[in-house]
Amino acid sequence: MRxxxxxxxxxxxxxxxxxxxxxxxxxxxxxxxxxxxxSPFSIAELQRILFDEVHPVVHANLWSVAGVWQGFDEDWLVASIVARRRRPLFRLPWPEDRRYPWRKLKPLIIALRRHPERES
Known part of the structure; x- marks a missing residue:
């Protein structure tokens, strides 16, 4: 992606x-x-960033027996996302709004945007 x-x-x-x-x-x-x-992104844009940019690069960590737990190397993460040449071609058949982790994250983002004073 450019x-x-x-x-x-x-x-x-x-x-x-x-x-x-x-x-x-x-x-x-x-x-x-x-x-x-x-961030300046809409909810829909944040969903796309999660599922089209971040998820394809790091999702396999959840399936790894000895997965990363301290945090991904930031330079590696950014380089890996930028190196992807396309958005994912395959979409799971159920709505992304119901997929983990979006189903938990989205309401928190909406609540914080409505009441930014709640952010800690």
Whole structure:
């Protein structure tokens, strides 16, 4: 995928935060949702960033016996996302709104955007 320098600067913290959803640990939902809520992206755009940019690069970690749990190397993560040449061709047959982790993250982002003072 091609991203301008400005897009990379805006997306990088999102990619890093969203990649934490694929670690072998319990995610810090509020921190991740806060990062998403502060971004300039719409809910639909955040969903696309999660499923088209982050998920294809890190989803296999959830299936690994000895998966990453401390955090993905940020430079590797960004380089891997940027190196992808296309959006995923295959979509699962059920709506993405019902897929983990989006079904849990989306309402948190919406709530934080409505009431930003709740962010910790």
């Amino acid at each position: 991203f301008s320098a400005g897009e990379l600067e805006t997306r990088r913290p999102l990619w890093i935060a969203l990649s934490d959803l694929y670690l072998d640990t319990v995610p810090d939902w509020n921190r991740i949702a806060g990062q998403c809520a502060r």
